[in-house]
Amino acid sequence: MRIFRSICLATAFVAGFGASVQAQVMSFSTPPQGSVWNTMATVIAGEARDSGAMALVVQPYGGNAQMMQAVNDQLAEFSLNDVNDVITAVEGSGEYRMAMPNLRVVARINPFPVGLYVKESSGMTAVADLKGRSVPSGWDAFPIARSHISAILAAGGLSWDDVKQVPVPELIRGSDDMASGRVDSAFFAVGGPKVAEVDASVGGVRYLSVEANDETLARIQEVRPAFYFTEVTPAPVRVGVAEPMQFVTWDNVLLAGAHVPDEKIEQLLTVVFDQKDAIGEAYPPLRALNLDTAYKAYPGVEYHPGAKAFFEARGIEMSPAG
Structure with missing residues:
Protein backbone atom coordinates (compact mmCIF):
# COMPACT_ATOMS: atom_id res chain seq x y z
CA MET A 1 0.00 0.00 0.00
CA PHE A 112 21.91 -7.97 -2.89
CA PRO A 113 21.51 -11.76 -3.06
CA VAL A 114 20.30 -13.21 -6.36
CA GLY A 115 19.43 -16.68 -7.56
CA LEU A 116 17.67 -18.97 -9.96
CA TYR A 117 14.25 -20.13 -8.81
CA VAL A 118 11.91 -22.85 -10.00
CA LYS A 119 8.43 -24.16 -9.40
CA GLU A 120 8.19 -26.16 -6.20
CA SER A 121 6.56 -28.94 -8.23
CA SER A 122 9.73 -29.34 -10.36
CA GLY A 123 11.43 -31.33 -7.61
CA MET A 124 14.70 -29.42 -8.14
CA THR A 125 16.45 -28.08 -5.04
CA ALA A 126 20.00 -27.20 -6.16
CA VAL A 127 21.53 -25.38 -9.11
CA ALA A 128 23.29 -28.63 -10.00
CA ASP A 129 19.84 -30.11 -10.72
CA LEU A 130 19.54 -27.80 -13.72
CA LYS A 131 21.95 -29.94 -15.75
CA GLY A 132 20.13 -30.67 -19.00
CA ARG A 133 17.24 -28.37 -18.04
CA SER A 134 16.40 -24.96 -19.44
CA VAL A 135 17.78 -21.66 -18.12
CA PRO A 136 16.86 -18.14 -19.31
CA SER A 137 19.49 -16.66 -21.65
CA GLY A 138 19.91 -13.79 -24.07
CA TRP A 139 18.78 -10.92 -21.85
CA ASP A 140 18.99 -8.31 -24.64
CA ALA A 141 17.06 -5.76 -22.57
CA PHE A 142 18.75 -6.68 -19.27
CA PRO A 143 22.30 -7.81 -20.14
CA ILE A 144 23.51 -7.62 -16.54
CA ALA A 145 21.71 -10.93 -15.96
CA ARG A 146 24.18 -12.78 -18.17
CA SER A 147 27.08 -12.36 -15.75
CA HIS A 148 24.92 -13.06 -12.71
CA ILE A 149 23.54 -16.30 -14.10
CA SER A 150 27.04 -17.31 -15.22
CA ALA A 151 28.19 -16.91 -11.61
CA ILE A 152 25.20 -18.80 -10.20
CA LEU A 153 25.76 -21.69 -12.60
CA ALA A 154 29.46 -21.72 -11.70
CA ALA A 155 28.58 -21.86 -8.00
CA GLY A 156 26.49 -24.94 -8.81
CA GLY A 157 29.30 -26.61 -10.73
CA LEU A 158 27.73 -25.90 -14.13
CA SER A 159 28.37 -23.78 -17.20
CA TRP A 160 26.10 -22.57 -19.98
CA ASP A 161 27.13 -25.65 -21.97
CA ASP A 162 25.49 -27.88 -19.32
CA VAL A 163 22.01 -26.37 -19.70
CA LYS A 164 19.47 -25.60 -22.41
CA GLN A 165 19.41 -21.89 -23.20
CA VAL A 166 16.01 -20.25 -23.74
CA PRO A 167 16.19 -16.58 -24.79
CA VAL A 168 14.26 -14.06 -22.67
CA PRO A 169 14.51 -10.25 -22.94
CA GLU A 170 14.32 -9.06 -19.32
CA LEU A 171 13.48 -9.89 -15.70
CA ILE A 172 9.70 -9.71 -15.67
CA ARG A 173 9.31 -11.58 -18.95
CA GLY A 174 11.77 -14.22 -17.72
CA SER A 175 9.65 -14.95 -14.65
CA ASP A 176 6.47 -14.98 -16.73
CA ASP A 177 8.05 -17.51 -19.09
CA MET A 178 8.97 -19.75 -16.17
CA ALA A 179 5.44 -19.52 -14.81
CA SER A 180 4.00 -20.50 -18.20
CA GLY A 181 6.38 -23.45 -18.56
CA ARG A 182 8.42 -22.05 -21.45
CA VAL A 183 11.61 -22.28 -19.35
CA ASP A 184 12.38 -24.39 -16.27
CA SER A 185 13.99 -21.64 -14.15
CA ALA A 186 13.92 -17.89 -13.67
CA PHE A 187 16.40 -15.33 -12.36
CA PHE A 188 15.50 -12.73 -9.74
CA ALA A 189 16.76 -11.01 -6.62
CA VAL A 190 15.61 -12.38 -3.29
CA GLY A 191 12.60 -10.43 -2.04
CA GLY A 192 11.44 -9.31 -5.47
CA PRO A 193 7.67 -8.67 -5.70
CA LYS A 194 7.55 -10.59 -8.99
CA VAL A 195 8.73 -13.76 -7.24
CA ALA A 196 5.79 -13.52 -4.82
CA GLU A 197 3.43 -13.00 -7.76
CA VAL A 198 4.73 -16.11 -9.54
CA ASP A 199 4.66 -18.10 -6.29
CA ALA A 200 0.95 -17.38 -5.92
CA SER A 201 0.19 -18.23 -9.54
CA VAL A 202 2.00 -21.59 -9.79
CA GLY A 203 1.38 -23.05 -6.32
CA GLY A 204 4.82 -22.38 -4.87
CA VAL A 205 8.41 -21.62 -5.93
CA ARG A 206 11.82 -22.20 -4.42
CA TYR A 207 15.30 -20.83 -4.99
CA LEU A 208 17.98 -23.34 -5.94
CA SER A 209 20.89 -23.75 -3.55
CA VAL A 210 24.58 -23.30 -4.40
CA GLU A 211 27.78 -24.57 -2.80
CA ALA A 212 29.56 -21.73 -1.01
CA ASN A 213 33.21 -22.59 -0.46
CA ASP A 214 36.64 -21.27 -1.46
CA GLU A 215 36.54 -23.08 -4.80
CA THR A 216 33.14 -21.73 -5.85
CA LEU A 217 34.02 -18.27 -4.50
CA ALA A 218 36.99 -18.23 -6.87
CA ARG A 219 34.69 -19.25 -9.72
CA ILE A 220 32.17 -16.48 -9.19
CA GLN A 221 34.89 -13.86 -8.72
CA GLU A 222 36.29 -14.83 -12.10
CA VAL A 223 32.97 -13.58 -13.48
CA ARG A 224 32.82 -10.38 -11.39
CA PRO A 225 35.42 -9.58 -8.71
CA ALA A 226 32.86 -7.92 -6.41
CA PHE A 227 30.66 -11.02 -6.10
CA TYR A 228 30.61 -12.85 -2.77
CA PHE A 229 28.37 -15.25 -0.83
CA THR A 230 25.88 -14.41 1.91
CA GLU A 231 23.50 -16.57 3.90
CA VAL A 232 19.82 -15.70 3.60
CA THR A 233 17.31 -16.97 6.15
CA PRO A 234 13.57 -17.51 5.63
CA ALA A 235 11.22 -14.53 6.12
CA PRO A 236 7.76 -13.69 4.78
CA VAL A 237 9.17 -11.23 2.24
CA ARG A 238 11.77 -13.75 1.02
CA VAL A 239 9.45 -15.92 -1.00
CA GLY A 240 11.13 -19.11 -2.22
CA VAL A 241 13.67 -19.30 0.64
CA ALA A 242 12.49 -22.30 2.66
CA GLU A 243 15.62 -22.75 4.82
CA PRO A 244 18.91 -20.87 5.40
CA MET A 245 20.65 -20.76 2.03
CA GLN A 246 23.81 -19.31 0.49
CA PHE A 247 23.36 -16.90 -2.42
CA VAL A 248 25.63 -15.18 -4.91
CA THR A 249 25.61 -11.56 -3.72
CA TRP A 250 26.88 -8.14 -4.69
CA ASP A 251 26.75 -4.69 -3.14
Whole structure:
Protein backbone atom coordinates (compact mmCIF):
# COMPACT_ATOMS: atom_id res chain seq x y z
CA MET A 1 0.00 0.00 0.00
CA ARG A 2 2.85 2.39 0.85
CA ILE A 3 4.51 1.69 -2.49
CA PHE A 4 1.25 2.17 -4.42
CA ARG A 5 0.63 5.44 -2.56
CA SER A 6 4.11 6.65 -3.44
CA ILE A 7 3.56 5.97 -7.14
CA CYS A 8 0.23 7.79 -7.09
CA LEU A 9 1.73 10.77 -5.27
CA ALA A 10 4.55 10.98 -7.77
CA THR A 11 2.11 11.02 -10.68
CA ALA A 12 -0.05 13.67 -9.02
CA PHE A 13 3.00 15.76 -8.18
CA VAL A 14 4.21 15.98 -11.76
CA ALA A 15 0.72 16.48 -13.21
CA GLY A 16 -0.30 19.16 -10.74
CA PHE A 17 2.46 21.73 -11.14
CA GLY A 18 3.39 24.18 -13.85
CA ALA A 19 6.36 23.98 -16.15
CA SER A 20 8.55 26.14 -13.92
CA VAL A 21 8.15 23.75 -10.99
CA GLN A 22 8.44 20.62 -13.13
CA ALA A 23 11.87 21.82 -14.23
CA GLN A 24 13.02 21.37 -10.64
CA VAL A 25 11.78 17.78 -10.36
CA MET A 26 14.56 15.18 -10.04
CA SER A 27 14.18 11.54 -11.00
CA PHE A 28 15.36 8.04 -10.22
CA SER A 29 16.04 5.93 -13.32
CA THR A 30 15.11 2.28 -12.74
CA PRO A 31 14.26 -0.96 -14.56
CA PRO A 32 10.55 -1.67 -15.24
CA GLN A 33 7.93 -1.73 -12.48
CA GLY A 34 7.98 -5.01 -10.54
CA SER A 35 11.76 -5.11 -10.38
CA VAL A 36 13.51 -4.81 -7.01
CA TRP A 37 15.35 -1.61 -7.96
CA ASN A 38 12.13 0.03 -9.10
CA THR A 39 10.47 -0.92 -5.82
CA MET A 40 13.40 0.34 -3.73
CA ALA A 41 13.57 3.61 -5.64
CA THR A 42 9.82 4.10 -5.25
CA VAL A 43 10.09 3.72 -1.47
CA ILE A 44 13.14 6.00 -1.15
CA ALA A 45 11.62 8.64 -3.42
CA GLY A 46 8.37 8.52 -1.47
CA GLU A 47 10.18 9.07 1.82
CA ALA A 48 12.24 11.87 0.25
CA ARG A 49 9.01 13.64 -0.69
CA ASP A 50 7.30 12.99 2.65
CA SER A 51 10.10 13.86 5.07
CA GLY A 52 12.70 15.62 2.94
CA ALA A 53 10.52 17.93 0.84
CA MET A 54 12.35 16.69 -2.26
CA ALA A 55 10.70 16.79 -5.69
CA LEU A 56 11.77 13.26 -6.59
CA VAL A 57 9.94 10.83 -8.88
CA VAL A 58 10.71 7.41 -10.38
CA GLN A 59 11.19 6.91 -14.13
CA PRO A 60 11.31 3.28 -15.36
CA TYR A 61 13.49 2.35 -18.34
CA GLY A 62 13.82 -0.82 -20.37
CA GLY A 63 16.97 -2.06 -18.64
CA ASN A 64 20.27 -1.25 -16.99
CA ALA A 65 21.98 0.26 -20.02
CA GLN A 66 19.15 2.73 -20.55
CA MET A 67 18.91 3.73 -16.91
CA MET A 68 22.70 4.23 -16.63
CA GLN A 69 22.68 6.26 -19.84
CA ALA A 70 19.91 8.46 -18.43
CA VAL A 71 22.04 9.37 -15.39
CA ASN A 72 25.22 9.80 -17.41
CA ASP A 73 23.46 12.08 -19.92
CA GLN A 74 21.71 14.21 -17.27
CA LEU A 75 18.24 12.87 -18.07
CA ALA A 76 17.98 11.54 -14.52
CA GLU A 77 19.72 12.39 -11.27
CA PHE A 78 19.77 9.12 -9.32
CA SER A 79 19.64 5.37 -9.79
CA LEU A 80 20.25 2.08 -7.98
CA ASN A 81 22.43 -0.66 -9.42
CA ASP A 82 24.85 -3.50 -8.86
CA VAL A 83 28.25 -1.95 -8.20
CA ASN A 84 29.78 -4.33 -10.75
CA ASP A 85 27.53 -2.92 -13.44
CA VAL A 86 28.41 0.63 -12.45
CA ILE A 87 32.11 -0.23 -12.74
CA THR A 88 31.69 -1.70 -16.22
CA ALA A 89 29.49 1.23 -17.30
CA VAL A 90 32.13 3.76 -16.21
CA GLU A 91 34.83 1.76 -18.00
CA GLY A 92 32.76 1.16 -21.11
CA SER A 93 33.52 -2.56 -20.81
CA GLY A 94 31.41 -5.70 -20.80
CA GLU A 95 27.96 -4.96 -22.14
CA TYR A 96 28.68 -1.22 -22.38
CA ARG A 97 30.07 -0.08 -25.73
CA MET A 98 30.77 3.47 -24.58
CA ALA A 99 32.22 4.69 -21.29
CA MET A 100 29.92 6.60 -18.96
CA PRO A 101 32.32 8.81 -17.00
CA ASN A 102 29.65 10.91 -15.29
CA LEU A 103 28.39 8.16 -12.95
CA ARG A 104 29.21 8.64 -9.26
CA VAL A 105 28.65 6.33 -6.30
CA VAL A 106 26.66 7.92 -3.48
CA ALA A 107 26.34 5.10 -0.92
CA ARG A 108 26.38 1.36 -0.41
CA ILE A 109 22.74 0.49 0.22
CA ASN A 110 22.62 -3.23 0.97
CA PRO A 111 23.92 -6.66 0.05
CA PHE A 112 21.91 -7.97 -2.89
CA PRO A 113 21.51 -11.76 -3.06
CA VAL A 114 20.30 -13.21 -6.36
CA GLY A 115 19.43 -16.68 -7.56
CA LEU A 116 17.67 -18.97 -9.96
CA TYR A 117 14.25 -20.13 -8.81
CA VAL A 118 11.91 -22.85 -10.00
CA LYS A 119 8.43 -24.16 -9.40
CA GLU A 120 8.19 -26.16 -6.20
CA SER A 121 6.56 -28.94 -8.23
CA SER A 122 9.73 -29.34 -10.36
CA GLY A 123 11.43 -31.33 -7.61
CA MET A 124 14.70 -29.42 -8.14
CA THR A 125 16.45 -28.08 -5.04
CA ALA A 126 20.00 -27.20 -6.16
CA VAL A 127 21.53 -25.38 -9.11
CA ALA A 128 23.29 -28.63 -10.00
CA ASP A 129 19.84 -30.11 -10.72
CA LEU A 130 19.54 -27.80 -13.72
CA LYS A 131 21.95 -29.94 -15.75
CA GLY A 132 20.13 -30.67 -19.00
CA ARG A 133 17.24 -28.37 -18.04
CA SER A 134 16.40 -24.96 -19.44
CA VAL A 135 17.78 -21.66 -18.12
CA PRO A 136 16.86 -18.14 -19.31
CA SER A 137 19.49 -16.66 -21.65
CA GLY A 138 19.91 -13.79 -24.07
CA TRP A 139 18.78 -10.92 -21.85
CA ASP A 140 18.99 -8.31 -24.64
CA ALA A 141 17.06 -5.76 -22.57
CA PHE A 142 18.75 -6.68 -19.27
CA PRO A 143 22.30 -7.81 -20.14
CA ILE A 144 23.51 -7.62 -16.54
CA ALA A 145 21.71 -10.93 -15.96
CA ARG A 146 24.18 -12.78 -18.17
CA SER A 147 27.08 -12.36 -15.75
CA HIS A 148 24.92 -13.06 -12.71
CA ILE A 149 23.54 -16.30 -14.10
CA SER A 150 27.04 -17.31 -15.22
CA ALA A 151 28.19 -16.91 -11.61
CA ILE A 152 25.20 -18.80 -10.20
CA LEU A 153 25.76 -21.69 -12.60
CA ALA A 154 29.46 -21.72 -11.70
CA ALA A 155 28.58 -21.86 -8.00
CA GLY A 156 26.49 -24.94 -8.81
CA GLY A 157 29.30 -26.61 -10.73
CA LEU A 158 27.73 -25.90 -14.13
CA SER A 159 28.37 -23.78 -17.20
CA TRP A 160 26.10 -22.57 -19.98
CA ASP A 161 27.13 -25.65 -21.97
CA ASP A 162 25.49 -27.88 -19.32
CA VAL A 163 22.01 -26.37 -19.70
CA LYS A 164 19.47 -25.60 -22.41
CA GLN A 165 19.41 -21.89 -23.20
CA VAL A 166 16.01 -20.25 -23.74
CA PRO A 167 16.19 -16.58 -24.79
CA VAL A 168 14.26 -14.06 -22.67
CA PRO A 169 14.51 -10.25 -22.94
CA GLU A 170 14.32 -9.06 -19.32
CA LEU A 171 13.48 -9.89 -15.70
CA ILE A 172 9.70 -9.71 -15.67
CA ARG A 173 9.31 -11.58 -18.95
CA GLY A 174 11.77 -14.22 -17.72
CA SER A 175 9.65 -14.95 -14.65
CA ASP A 176 6.47 -14.98 -16.73
CA ASP A 177 8.05 -17.51 -19.09
CA MET A 178 8.97 -19.75 -16.17
CA ALA A 179 5.44 -19.52 -14.81
CA SER A 180 4.00 -20.50 -18.20
CA GLY A 181 6.38 -23.45 -18.56
CA ARG A 182 8.42 -22.05 -21.45
CA VAL A 183 11.61 -22.28 -19.35
CA ASP A 184 12.38 -24.39 -16.27
CA SER A 185 13.99 -21.64 -14.15
CA ALA A 186 13.92 -17.89 -13.67
CA PHE A 187 16.40 -15.33 -12.36
CA PHE A 188 15.50 -12.73 -9.74
CA ALA A 189 16.76 -11.01 -6.62
CA VAL A 190 15.61 -12.38 -3.29
CA GLY A 191 12.60 -10.43 -2.04
CA GLY A 192 11.44 -9.31 -5.47
CA PRO A 193 7.67 -8.67 -5.70
CA LYS A 194 7.55 -10.59 -8.99
CA VAL A 195 8.73 -13.76 -7.24
CA ALA A 196 5.79 -13.52 -4.82
CA GLU A 197 3.43 -13.00 -7.76
CA VAL A 198 4.73 -16.11 -9.54
CA ASP A 199 4.66 -18.10 -6.29
CA ALA A 200 0.95 -17.38 -5.92
CA SER A 201 0.19 -18.23 -9.54
CA VAL A 202 2.00 -21.59 -9.79
CA GLY A 203 1.38 -23.05 -6.32
CA GLY A 204 4.82 -22.38 -4.87
CA VAL A 205 8.41 -21.62 -5.93
CA ARG A 206 11.82 -22.20 -4.42
CA TYR A 207 15.30 -20.83 -4.99
CA LEU A 208 17.98 -23.34 -5.94
CA SER A 209 20.89 -23.75 -3.55
CA VAL A 210 24.58 -23.30 -4.40
CA GLU A 211 27.78 -24.57 -2.80
CA ALA A 212 29.56 -21.73 -1.01
CA ASN A 213 33.21 -22.59 -0.46
CA ASP A 214 36.64 -21.27 -1.46
CA GLU A 215 36.54 -23.08 -4.80
CA THR A 216 33.14 -21.73 -5.85
CA LEU A 217 34.02 -18.27 -4.50
CA ALA A 218 36.99 -18.23 -6.87
CA ARG A 219 34.69 -19.25 -9.72
CA ILE A 220 32.17 -16.48 -9.19
CA GLN A 221 34.89 -13.86 -8.72
CA GLU A 222 36.29 -14.83 -12.10
CA VAL A 223 32.97 -13.58 -13.48
CA ARG A 224 32.82 -10.38 -11.39
CA PRO A 225 35.42 -9.58 -8.71
CA ALA A 226 32.86 -7.92 -6.41
CA PHE A 227 30.66 -11.02 -6.10
CA TYR A 228 30.61 -12.85 -2.77
CA PHE A 229 28.37 -15.25 -0.83
CA THR A 230 25.88 -14.41 1.91
CA GLU A 231 23.50 -16.57 3.90
CA VAL A 232 19.82 -15.70 3.60
CA THR A 233 17.31 -16.97 6.15
CA PRO A 234 13.57 -17.51 5.63
CA ALA A 235 11.22 -14.53 6.12
CA PRO A 236 7.76 -13.69 4.78
CA VAL A 237 9.17 -11.23 2.24
CA ARG A 238 11.77 -13.75 1.02
CA VAL A 239 9.45 -15.92 -1.00
CA GLY A 240 11.13 -19.11 -2.22
CA VAL A 241 13.67 -19.30 0.64
CA ALA A 242 12.49 -22.30 2.66
CA GLU A 243 15.62 -22.75 4.82
CA PRO A 244 18.91 -20.87 5.40
CA MET A 245 20.65 -20.76 2.03
CA GLN A 246 23.81 -19.31 0.49
CA PHE A 247 23.36 -16.90 -2.42
CA VAL A 248 25.63 -15.18 -4.91
CA THR A 249 25.61 -11.56 -3.72
CA TRP A 250 26.88 -8.14 -4.69
CA ASP A 251 26.75 -4.69 -3.14
CA ASN A 252 23.79 -2.65 -4.28
CA VAL A 253 24.66 1.04 -4.53
CA LEU A 254 22.89 4.37 -4.82
CA LEU A 255 24.45 6.45 -7.55
CA ALA A 256 24.06 9.89 -9.06
CA GLY A 257 25.24 11.90 -12.01
CA ALA A 258 28.23 14.18 -11.65
CA HIS A 259 25.87 17.04 -12.56
CA VAL A 260 23.78 16.70 -9.39
CA PRO A 261 24.52 19.53 -6.89
CA ASP A 262 26.28 18.50 -3.69
CA GLU A 263 23.44 19.79 -1.52
CA LYS A 264 20.93 17.50 -3.27
CA ILE A 265 23.16 14.49 -2.60
CA GLU A 266 23.45 15.43 1.07
CA GLN A 267 19.70 16.06 1.26
CA LEU A 268 18.86 12.61 -0.11
CA LEU A 269 21.44 10.83 2.05
CA THR A 270 20.03 12.56 5.12
CA VAL A 271 16.61 11.12 4.30
CA VAL A 272 17.97 7.65 3.52
CA PHE A 273 19.86 7.23 6.78
CA ASP A 274 17.85 9.39 9.19
CA GLN A 275 14.58 7.82 8.03
CA LYS A 276 15.92 4.30 7.52
CA ASP A 277 13.39 2.79 9.93
CA ALA A 278 10.46 4.16 7.94
CA ILE A 279 12.09 3.10 4.68
CA GLY A 280 12.73 -0.42 6.01
CA GLU A 281 9.16 -0.69 7.23
CA ALA A 282 7.89 0.19 3.76
CA TYR A 283 10.19 -2.35 2.08
CA PRO A 284 11.85 -4.89 4.44
CA PRO A 285 15.00 -5.58 2.35
CA LEU A 286 15.95 -1.95 3.01
CA ARG A 287 16.18 -2.67 6.73
CA ALA A 288 19.79 -3.52 5.88
CA LEU A 289 20.56 0.20 5.51
CA ASN A 290 23.53 0.91 7.76
CA LEU A 291 25.37 4.23 7.89
CA ASP A 292 28.49 2.58 9.32
CA THR A 293 28.93 0.33 6.26
CA ALA A 294 27.62 2.71 3.59
CA TYR A 295 30.92 4.37 2.63
CA LYS A 296 32.93 1.62 0.95
CA ALA A 297 35.74 1.86 -1.59
CA TYR A 298 35.23 0.27 -5.00
CA PRO A 299 37.74 -0.06 -7.84
CA GLY A 300 37.25 2.07 -10.92
CA VAL A 301 34.49 4.35 -9.63
CA GLU A 302 34.41 7.68 -7.75
CA TYR A 303 32.18 8.91 -4.94
CA HIS A 304 30.20 12.08 -5.54
CA PRO A 305 31.72 15.04 -3.64
CA GLY A 306 28.38 15.59 -1.92
CA ALA A 307 28.49 12.03 -0.59
CA LYS A 308 32.05 12.48 0.65
CA ALA A 309 30.98 15.62 2.51
CA PHE A 310 27.99 13.86 4.04
CA PHE A 311 29.99 10.91 5.37
CA GLU A 312 32.81 13.11 6.65
CA ALA A 313 30.29 15.25 8.51
CA ARG A 314 28.84 12.11 10.10
CA GLY A 315 32.29 10.87 11.12
CA ILE A 316 32.21 7.84 8.80
CA GLU A 317 35.52 6.74 7.31
CA MET A 318 35.69 4.93 3.98
CA SER A 319 36.01 1.16 4.42
CA PRO A 320 38.32 -0.77 2.10
CA ALA A 321 37.06 -2.78 -0.85
CA GLY A 322 36.55 -6.50 -0.40
